[in-house]
Amino acid sequence: MHILLTNDDGYNAPGIQTLYRVLKSQTNHDISIVAPEGQRSATGHSITLFQPLFLTQYNLGGQQKGYAISGTPSDCVKLAIQGGLVATPDLIISGINLGPNLGTDVFYSGTVSAAMEGVLLGIPALAVSLTSFDFMDFEPAATYLAEQLDFIVQHNKDGLMNINIPGKPLAEWRGVKVTRLGKAVYENVFERRVDPHGRTYFWQCGKLTQDRESDTDLRAIQEDFISITPMHSDLTDFAGVESWQTIFDSDKG
């Protein structure tokens, strides 16, 4: 397989670099990297239309290339594939992200959006996150992924899998759960301050509350399981389409 790696923590982030090294040493796949030149967390699915995209090229050895891009994670995937930077990949892996991408927070996630962009372009994709902001040992997560890759790809022909791995030592992982996306609810989301000029401003922060539903990704991670969530790319509410067609037929017809 030819695998394209991307992320939202930036080209030089330890998560993607560890993943590259482990996949190179433990599998026979060809691997390219097209990733943002710097930190792009919480950029969601934004793309760059009104500024040009610059790139820095790295030689990864052999035929494979690495590119650091001045845009967003979704720009990277689009430019890699639609701009022809690399050969069309068989799989995209976005990550390994430092920090969780769970529940409704996937909408804000550059990591998940880059994987989603792959799926929109017809390429199966994995978004992979280590669910801690300070546990920096990506090696067990990368090794898990390398070991499971053929199994996952065999069953994921065209979709997006959102994988969150406990940000803890391997010995504390309790297994794997296939989950749905939970609802990420935060308390005290904004902190209000006044600057030395008297202007009010806000920091967006907040504390994630516990998810009480038993079958969600948020809950699986709370309980130290690896969470795997199959995702789709169609935001149409099909039941809504049907009922609105009825409403229009009866009220407007």
Next chain:
Amino acid sequence: MHILLTNDDGYNAPGIQTLYRVLKSQTNHDISIVAPEGQRSATGHSITLFQPLFLTQYNLGGQQKGYAISGTPSDCVKLAIQGGLVATPDLIISGINLGPNLGTDVFYSGTVSAAMEGVLLGIPALAVSLTSFDFMDFEPAATYLAEQLDFIVQHNKDGLMNINIPGKPLAEWRGVKVTRLGKAVYENVFERRVDPHGRTYFWQCGKLTQDRESDTDLRAIQEDFISITPMHSDLTDFAGVESWQTIFDSDKG
């Protein structure tokens, strides 16, 4: 009702200002505005975590306030509601956007993402777009919305409706279609250039191809119908969850 207006074209954009004026004059609703201080197109569902959010307050007359925010469309909705800038709205309207928000392009849309943010926070929302980049008469679209508002709200208790209105004179509108999101496919997405220093760079642009499916939003707009698409907020692939649980049970159990 208390209606919160937001957009991604910026607080002073003609689309949102026309919508405010028309809703004020043609309905009895209370209306607040919390919108980005400038242009934020294609920012998707990005939010601002690593910089503070500043705001400029405007007096809209009466009890209602207007705020221009230094962040993204989703920041505006979050700050308005979770930061308590305005009373909790009964409805959010994002728009009227200058330019279409159709098909899979909704992922990139600040307009749609702001509406989605409302739904994630439990508030029904409409995303409204005029599907032209140069037809600047928002009056007929705003009037249509004012006239249909009670009808739409009555049937949209908690969801997101993505409404695209032909960017043409009223006389050319052919009616309303309830649609699903189509697949926005572009040709020649990137244009490669070389700067005077010899560095390669890319402009992201591309030409939208025709949608051949008959029941999509893209097709409805091509044929000069107003397109209304009910959208949901759950990206879980539930069929995938079920089949992956079976796969894990049989291969791993």
